[in-house]
Amino acid sequence: MIALNKHLKIWSIRLFFLSQIIIVGFGSYFYKHPQVNLGSITIVNPYYAQIATHSKDIPDWLYTVDYFTFIFVLSFGIILFMTIYYNTNKNIKEKNDKKSIEIYIRNIFTFLYPIEEYSESQIQQQLKDLKKIALTNHQRELLINTLRKIHSQTTGKVREKTDYLMGELKYGGFIKAYLHSPYFNDKLFALKVIADFQIPGFEKHILILTKKRNEVLHSEAIITLLKLKIYDSLLFLVDLKMRLTVWDINVIIKIVQELKIVNIDYQTLINSEIPEISTLGIMLARLNNRIDFKSEIQNKIGNSNDLVNEEACIAFSYFSGNENDYDFVIEKFELATEKAQFQFINKIASINNKEKAIKFLDWVIENQSFTQKVQALIFLLDLDIIGMNKYKESNNPLIRQSYYQVIDINI
Amino acid sequence: MNLLDWFSVLNNLFFIYACMLFAVYLFNAVMSVLELRKYTKKNKFVDYKSILSFEKLPSVSIIAPAFNEEKTIIENIKCLLNIQYQNFEIIIVNDGSKDNTLQTIVNYFNLVKVNRAFESHLTSQPIKAIYQSRNSAFNHLIVIDKENGGKADALNAGINVSQNQLFLAIDVDCIIEPDALLKMVKPFMDDNKHEVIASGGVIRIANSCEITNGRITQVHYPKNLWAKFQVIEYFRAFTLGRMAWSNLNGLLIISGAFGLFSREKVLKIGGYDKNSVGEDLELVVRLRRYMHEVEKKKYRVAFIPDPLCWTEVPENFKVLKRQRNRWTRGAIDTILKHRRMFFNPKYGLIGMLSFPNWVLFEWLAPIIEFIGLIYFLLLLYFGLVNMHVFLTLTLFVLTFSMMYSIFAVFFEAFTYHKYKGINYLAQTIGLILMEMFIYQPLNMIFSLNGHLDFYFRKNKKSWGEMNRKGFSKKTNENNNN
Numbered sequence: 001m002i003a004l005n006k007h008l009k010i011w012s013i014r015l016f017f018l019s020q021i022i023i024v025g026f027g028s029y030f031y032k033h034p035q036v037n038l039g040s041i042t043i044v045n046p047y048y049a050q051i052a053t054h055s056k057d058i059p060d061w062l063y064t065v066d067y068f069t070f071i072f073v074l075s076f077g078i079i080l081f082m083t084i085y086y087n088t089n090k091n092i093k094e095k096n097d098k099k100s101i102e103i104y105i106r107n108i109f110t111f112l113y114p115i116e117e118y119s120e121s122q123i124q125q126q127l128k129d130l131k132k133i134a135l136t137n138h139q140r141e142l143l144i145n146t147l148r149k150i151h152s153q154t155t156g157k158v159r160e161k162t163d164y165l166m167g168e169l170k171y172g173g174f175i176k177a178y179l180h181s182p183y184f185n186d187k188l189f190a191l192k193v194i195a196d197f198q199i200p201g202f203e204k205h206i207l208i209l210t211k212k213r214n215e216v217l218h219s220e221a222i223i224t225l226l227k228l229k230i231y232d233s234l235l236f237l238v239d240l241k242m243r244l245t246v247w248d249i250n251v252i253i254k255i256v257q258e259l260k261i262v263n264i265d266y267q268t269l270i271n272s273e274i275p276e277i278s279t280l281g282i283m284l285a286r287l288n289n290r291i292d293f294k295s296e297i298q299n300k301i302g303n304s305n306d307l308v309n310e311e312a313c314i315a316f317s318y319f320s321g322n323e324n325d326y327d328f329v330i331e332k333f334e335l336a337t338e339k340a341q342f343q344f345i346n347k348i349a350s351i352n353n354k355e356k357a358i359k360f361l362d363w364v365i366e367n368q369s370f371t372q373k374v375q376a377l378i379f380l381l382d383l384d385i386i387g388m389n390k391y392k393e394s395n396n397p398l399i400r401q402s403y404y405q406v407i408d409i410n411i
Numbered sequence: 412m413n414l415l416d417w418f419s420v421l422n423n424l425f426f427i428y429a430c431m432l433f434a435v436y437l438f439n440a441v442m443s444v445l446e447l448r449k450y451t452k453k454n455k456f457v458d459y460k461s462i463l464s465f466e467k468l469p470s471v472s473i474i475a476p477a478f479n480e481e482k483t484i485i486e487n488i489k490c491l492l493n494i495q496y497q498n499f500e501i502i503i504v505n506d507g508s509k510d511n512t513l514q515t516i517v518n519y520f521n522l523v524k525v526n527r528a529f530e531s532h533l534t535s536q537p538i539k540a541i542y543q544s545r546n547s548a549f550n551h552l553i554v555i556d557k558e559n560g561g562k563a564d565a566l567n568a569g570i571n572v573s574q575n576q577l578f579l580a581i582d583v584d585c586i587i588e589p590d591a592l593l594k595m596v597k598p599f600m601d602d603n604k605h606e607v608i609a610s611g612g613v614i615r616i617a618n619s620c621e622i623t624n625g626r627i628t629q630v631h632y633p634k635n636l637w638a639k640f641q642v643i644e645y646f647r648a649f650t651l652g653r654m655a656w657s658n659l660n661g662l663l664i665i666s667g668a669f670g671l672f673s674r675e676k677v678l679k680i681g682g683y684d685k686n687s688v689g690e691d692l693e694l695v696v697r698l699r700r701y702m703h704e705v706e707k708k709k710y711r712v713a714f715i716p717d718p719l720c721w722t723e724v725p726e727n728f729k730v731l732k733r734q735r736n737r738w739t740r741g742a743i744d745t746i747l748k749h750r751r752m753f754f755n756p757k758y759g760l761i762g763m764l765s766f767p768n769w770v771l772f773e774w775l776a777p778i779i780e781f782i783g784l785i786y787f788l789l790l791l792y793f794g795l796v797n798m799h800v801f802l803t804l805t806l807f808v809l810t811f812s813m814m815y816s817i818f819a820v821f822f823e824a825f826t827y828h829k830y831k832g833i834n835y836l837a838q839t840i841g842l843i844l845m846e847m848f849i850y851q852p853l854n855m856i857f858s859l860n861g862h863l864d865f866y867f868r869k870n871k872k873s874w875g876e877m878n879r880k881g882f883s884k885k886t887n888e889n890n891n892n
Contacts, residue, residue: 062800065807072810076817083821084836090828188456216453247601250465276603283466370530371574401528408526409543 002137002177010182028067032060097142103133104146112150112161127168140174141189148196166197179205184217191220195227203230211241218242219251226255232263237277244276246307253283264288270296275305282308286315294319298328302335313340317347326351330360341368342375349379358384365391370398377406418795425783429808432772436815442655447826449658450716453601459593463497469599470498471592471671472573475583476565477503481510485519487583490625492552496592500551502569503583507536507559516554521546527553533567533682536560541572562667563683563690570674570682578677580691582668582722586617586627591719595671598713608698609672610713611665613649615829616642617721627721630829632838635726639842640850642830645724646819650716650826657714661765663699665712667691669720676701687748689741696749696766703758718827732857739777739861746774777858809847816843 030036034048045051058066107130111123118126134143144166151162178190179202187209194202206228209221218240225231237244237252244252256264269281270293282300285293297319300312313336317329329344336344348360361383364376380388391403462468473491477484484503491501505513516522522542529541536558544552557568566580577599579592591612599607618638621629633639656662665672667690677683677694680701687693695712702710725731746753746769753770755762790796820839823829 058799062803065803069803069807069810072807072814076810076814079814079817079821080840083817083824084833086821087824087828087831087836088833090824091831184452185455192456220456243603245601245603246467247597250467250600251461253466254461254464287466370528374528398528398530401526404526405528 002174003180006177006181006183006186024071031067032063100133100139100142101146104130104143105150107133108147108150108162108165111165112158127165130165131169137174140171143169144171144193148193151196163197166199172199172201175199176202184214187217188220191217191224195224198228200228200230203228207236210236211239213242215242215245219245219248222248223251223255226252226261227259229259229261232261233265233268234261234280235265235268237280238268238272238274243274244280249276249280249283252280253287256284257287262288266290266293267296270300275303275308278303278305279307279311282311282315286311286318291319301332306337309335310337310340313337314343317343320347323353326353326356338369338371341372345372345375345379349376349383354383358387365399365402366396370402373399373402374405377402378410381406381410415795418790421786425779425786426804428779432776433811435768435772436651436811439651439655440815440818442658443651443822446654446658446714447716447822451826454594454597457597459590459597460495462593462596463495465497467600468497469577469596470575471496471500471596472569472575472578472674473499473501473581473592474566474569474573474578475501475503475581476506476562476569477508477512477583478506478559478562478565479508479510479512480583481508481512481515483584484512484515486625487585488516488520488552490586491581492549493589493625494587494592495589496596498575499592500553500573500575502553502555502573504555504557504565504569506557506561506565513554513556517542520544520549520552520554522552522554527572529572531571532678533571534685535564535568535571538568538572561685563685563687566690567682567685570677573674576674577671578674579669579671580667581670581720584723585614585668586622586625586721587669588717588719588721589626591669592671594715594717594719598711598715599671599673602711602713605660605709605711607673607711607713608676608702609665609670609695610715611653611662611670612715612719613653613717614645614666614668615718615721616645616724618723618726620721632830632835633724633726637728637731638724638726639838640846641724643816643819643839643842643846644850646823647816650822651815651819653714654716656765656768657712659760659764660711661760662712662714663696663761663765663769664692665695665714666720668722672698679705687741687744688737689745692741693745693748696745696752699761700749700752700758703761716826718829732860735854735857736861736864739858740865742769742774743862743865746770777855778862780855781859812847812851813843816846 030043030045031047031051033045034052035042035044037043107126111126111130130143134140147162147166151159151166154162175190175193178186179194181187181190190202191206191209193199194206203225206221206224209217210225212218212221222237222240225236226234234252234256255261264281264284266281266285269277270285272278272281278300282297284290285297294316297312297315300308301316303309303312313332316325317340320326320329326348329347333341333344345361345364349357351357358380361376361380365373365380368376377388377391388403391399394400394403473494475487475491477487480487488501488503503516505516522544524540525543527541527543538555538557540556542554542556544550553572555568555572557565560568569580570578577596579595581587595610595612598610616633616638617627618633618635619631620627621631633642653662653664670691672694676698680694680697683690684693684697699712702708725734746766749766752758752762752766754767758766787796787801817840820836820843
């Protein structure tokens with residue numbers, strides 16, 4: 001019923017705006033004709049005589065200007081009215097919402113932090129009371145949002161109680177209606193609630209939403225599915241129609257870490273042909289310390305996609321631990337992005353083979369960019385403070401400057 | 412053709428120009444509504460604070476040139492230090508201040524001279540010294556002391572010293588919302604169809620607002636009449652104008668007071684033009700030109716409609732005049748420098764729509780307005796004015812202008828609702844009626860003056876002084892209370 005009402009509302013708004021356009025269009029034609037014949041219907045212009053008298057001495061174009069002036073004045077009036085109405089209404093709405101939220105918080109807190117032991121019937125009565133004060137859709141939204149906020153800020157038993165409360169409020173139908181609502185905001189709201197309270201039963205529909213072309217719905221649906229923890233392998237990401245953004249990758253990683261998702265299919269993700277999925281796989285493997293995927297990651301170094309290449313370099317240098325790895329890193333240094341090169345320098349500078357490390361750092365100082373020179377010199381300061389003095393008199397002014405910066409700031 | 416025929420042709424030309432101008436305004440209104448809808452849809456539920464724990468986040472350098480700011484500089488830097496971000500540095504460039512700006516900062520933040528190395532990718536006046544704090548609480552504060560060279564020069568010096576992927580160019584006396592950087596950075600991460608090269612935000616007017624510890628705590632409508640006029644003007648410019656062009660990816664200006672740029676791209680185009688007084692406009696136009704001519708990639712200049720930055724606007728006639736004069740000279744300079752973009756399909760929508768819009772309706776508008784006035788007086792002198800036609804057309808223009816302004820006010824109320832109450836609305840309506848007879852003609856005169864200065868006078872590169880009242884007085888008052 002809620003979903004039907006929402007559909008009716010959206011169509012009536014569309015019809016209203018369409019009718020306004022038709023009225024203005026028809027009016028601009030009608031005002032200078034005595035009558036208009038629509039099939040068998042004849043509409044007589046009652047103002048024609050006055051308009052004709054008024055306009056007989058002025059050219060048509062000027063009369064059109066008059067007409068537009070009238071439209072502008074009318075629009076000014078309407079917009080002004082809307083501004084006053086909206087301004088006042090928004091103030092009142094803000095006040096009412098604030099008041100309602102205070103009541104909800106009071107009621108929810110009575111339930112979450114009881115002063116005395118309540119019987120089952122008393123608890124049921126409290127729930128009934130809570131439902132009674134949230135009758136309209138807007139009030140229910142406010143109540144659920146208040147509960148969501150408390151849910152996100154609490155842990156342990158209190159959080160479990162908010163989950164229980166959400167279940168007992170029996171808003172399943174309401175959320176379903178919002179999920180199927182034609183309004184975008186309603187859909188987002190429903191997805192947020194489903195994700196936060198991990199409400200089961202909507203997975204199929206959410207999976208459809210992940211394949212929508214709407215980027216916001218697509219992203220939110222992915223987050224919801226992740227939070228529901230039913231597609232732990234993350235393989236559903238491979239079948240998406242839209243490419244993930246760096247933002248999406250960050251959000252997914254954050255959720256995976258927060259929810260401690262472990263059954264990820266790293267192999268498929270890393271080897272995916274989609275660069276963003278591959279990047280995600282590599283990043284997750286690094287963050288979850290999955291050294292067993294080192295060789296897959298190594299194969300991605302030098303990838304034509306910068307994102308994949310960078311993350312592969314960073315992850316590989318993170319996992320590297322033997323001479324062969326270090327040689328590989330040195331060999332591929334020039335292929336890496338600037339950020340990855342920093343990671344390489346960090347790694348090589350910390351290996352046990354001091355001689356190899358110094359040789360590499362010397363090479364970086366002589367051949368690489370200014371910021372890398374500085375970074376290499378910082379490491380050299382620890383490894384070979386006497387040796388680094390040779391850069392004090394370097395012919396390259398950038399090396400000299402870098403040397404003095406490192407000496408000045410890092411000692 | 413006789414004289415009357417010529418008059419008739421001129422009449423038609425003026426009328427067509429006015430109709431085109433109105434069509435552009437209406438187009439702006441529609442486009443800005445669509446853009447705002449798109450933005451709200453995308454960002455309504457975004458938890459910006461989550462960005463702080465992101466794995467892959469661009470690093471940012473905040474660069475703020477300062478010139479003779481000793482009275483307010485400490486409060487301003489404190490405000491910048493409160494910005495929420497994970498990986499950023501603040502670079503204050505003391506552009507050869509004649510007062511004690513540098514010493515004030517050095518003393519307050521316990522700064523010492525350091526040998527910080529940098530590559531001079533961009534030319535700027537010599538850097539005398541670089542300072543950093545020994546106090547770890549201020550470890551991401553860097554102060555550059557350099558010889559005076561103007562704002563663009565100071566920004567170039569700041570870009571040279573900065574080492575991060577993005578840089579935020581700001582006016583040091585602006586008040587930045589704590590989450591501004593989080594919002595500005597988002598477009599760089601959430602678009603995989605275009606490369607985002609810059610993003611800008613809405614500037615709001617801080618005159619008469621309550622400010623505590625470098626934060627806007629209570630938004631008030633300005634008390635000063637000039638500032639009030641500028642509130643409506645800023646609504647129109649930012650809420651409608653820039654958002655509309657952002658929707659089309661045709662934005663040509665990011666305010667010099669607040670703009671985030673890709674450092675790599677700005678270095679590639681040689682940084683800010685030190686010879687331009689409209690360095691903000693010039694930089695974006697040159698960046699766009701570079702993307703079309705050299706990189707030939709899909710790119711975007713993003714715009715954030717949230718009010719993220721608050722600035723003090725001129726409260727007196729003289730300063731306002733100087734500011735507008737400078738804006739006009741900056742626009743003319745940029746337009747002339749990049750004139751080959753005008754109706755040039757090689758530059759896509761920028762060449763065919765955005766740039767012509769600037770030329771026809773920003774650069775030429777005051778000139779045409781002025782010629783129109785002279786022409787009207789001439790017709791009046793010769794007794795060729797049809798009063799009915801004149802009144803009808805005047806009413807047409809005035810009603811359109813009123814409608815457009817009230818739409819901007821409505822749009823503000825609908826979106827951010829920063830100004831509240833019937834009193835504000837009543838004042839605004841009065842101002843909308845008044846500005847057509849006072850503020851807009853004055854603006855036209857200021858603009859014409861800018862034209863004259865640019866073409867005929869010597870001070871075409873001069874900035875002129877911008878005497879600000881400063882926020883710190885209010886801040887101190889608040890602190891004492």
